Amino acid sequence: MNSSVITFPGSNCDRDMDVALKKFGFKNKMVWHNDLELPKSDLVVLPGGFSYGDYLRCGSMASKSKIMKSVHNFAKSGGKVMGICNGFQILVEAGLLPGVLLRNKYLEFICKNVFVKVNNKDNSYFKDIKKNTLEFHIAHNEGNYFCSKEQIKEIDDNNQIALFYSNEFGNINEDNNPNGSIKNIAGVFNKEKNILGMMPHPERMIDPALSGEDGSIFFENLINNLR
């Protein structure tokens, strides 16, 4: 399986993602934002970080990068595109995913482990994951997912919510909402479920000595589903 990780100026989780993808069997290539063509890929990842210093709005500049035209075409033809953290912000700014990510409700940068409840397993990203909740890491200032009432209804009706912030038992309530996201949303899909954006970082949970292993579950499952 071939994957590509795009590096924007200010990306800082690109190498972690590269390590994670390779660990679970992807042949990964790093792609520069100024490139025009994506290499042959089964998965394209927009990594976390602070592209363009979060100027204007997080992800807004990066969403206009040269490579994004290729990413658009790849995504529109059904290719799997995953955006993590700043990558998620870039995907919403690019119009590939619905909604927007606002400043965290209590204006704090949040850096901690959280549990997320998998809401939809009928897709390549979460199919066959046995656990209902996963422990991932979040580190963001703008992760407060927002969209209009009409949009949230549409997202819900189309089963586009991928992950909710929850406790370890999968309870979704305000106490487990770190950033003020509508409905505790931590990740969403596009309608077709080939594009996934999420604030949590699975690539930070792939080494039992350093962190947890729920990221390992995620990546192992992902490559098996793409094969």
Added chain:
Amino acid sequence: MKISVIITLKKDVLDPQGKVINQTLDGMGFENINEVRQGKYFEIYIKENDKKIAEEKVEEMCKKLLANLVIENYRII
């Protein structure tokens, strides 16, 4: 030619920064404030002499980059 743009958050969008500014102003003794909403202001110096054309171009910039229409409104002034 200079074209100015004001970007404001839509009514239903939470503005935690505006809220904190409001609280701070309250604390400083500025009373009777109902609400503070924070926005953005841009001055765009454009190589164009026709005001109408310049404003049309800036409007396109607003739609494509300067504002995110999911959460923001723009006003050319």
